[in-house]
Amino acid sequence: MARITLEELNELDDEVPDEEDEPMDGEEQNRLFSHWETVASTHQVSLPQEMAGPIMQMARHNQTREPVPYATLSQHEKCEEIAYEERLYPAGKWACITRGEPKYEQSISMGFMKLIRYICKENSLGRQLGMTVPVINEIHLNKEGTELLQEVITAYYLPEEFQPNPPLPLDPDIQIQERAPLRVIARVFYGTTTEETILREIHLLWELLGSTDNVLRETYLVAAYQNPGVPNRRNEIWFIRRAD
Structure with missing residues (x-):
């Protein structure tokens, strides 16, 4: 799917x-x-x-899509436009699934296919949970930073209603994880998300940041906001700040 x-x-x-x-x-x-x-x-x-x-x-279910909560810490401009911003996402519970298909697009598709069944009543409450935005895909690069590793974690943030006591998935492949607060550097990009475009966006953000030691270099997050049928759809690449 x-x-x-x-x-x-x-x-x-x-x-x-x-x-x-x-x-x-x-x-x-x-x-x-x-x-x-x-x-x-x-x-x-x-x-x-x-x-x-x-x-x-x-x-x-024509519900409002609930945004994942965060606080904007700073914004950085280039040519009078926001080039990237730093955000803090609070601790929260996410439904996560790991896939390792040959292509990135296949991994995120197969992973979210399972998550959508969890959202649509295949959970311990037997009810529709509602959507949140964005859906996050955690990727890992090889040591050279030249290619994505096959394993991709797709994560769906539980709506606020279910944060205190998340419904359990019926699918054993889905895990409910309590994730620690996350500080990220986020940059918007538009278009398709393939291994090629993701690597390009990572490279572009590194050029904007310059040399820094407090950002992870082998793990990144891709935030998906719009559907793959939109030619110029919105995505974000997130760099993860190291914990102090």
Whole structure:
């Protein structure tokens, strides 16, 4: 399945009725599933039929996407535009899954396919949890910094309602993790997220920062805000500050 991210689900919400309205007929369901199959094919993965139910559930929930909370510590400009900013994300609980597919796009797609089923009632509460933004993908580089390692961790922040007591996943591959406060340097970029574009954005941010010893060099985060069908979609690359 393609990376099922937040804005795509918002678009689909506009196309289908709310849960209180009449349910979609067979033609509408087939059209929606075909849409996801097409998006999935761009990531070189297949969308299994068992995802039809979760897709329909997500499309019917026209909820506000809850932002992951953070505080802006500083902003840095270049040519009178914000080049990057430093943020502090508080400790919080995330649902995480690790995949190691041949391509980055496949790993994030397969990982989020499982997470979306957790969000859509495959949890100990048996209810739809709602979405948060952004979805985070943790990547690791080789020592030379020239290529991504295959293992990618995809993480979904639990909505505030569920932070004190997160619903347990029915899928044993998904782990609920309490993550420590995170201080990052974030830079926005637009377009596709592939190994090539991610490495380019990492290089560009290092050029802006210059030499510094208090940033991790082998672990980075890619924040996904919009769906893969948007040609100029918004993403961010996050550098992680070392703990003091």
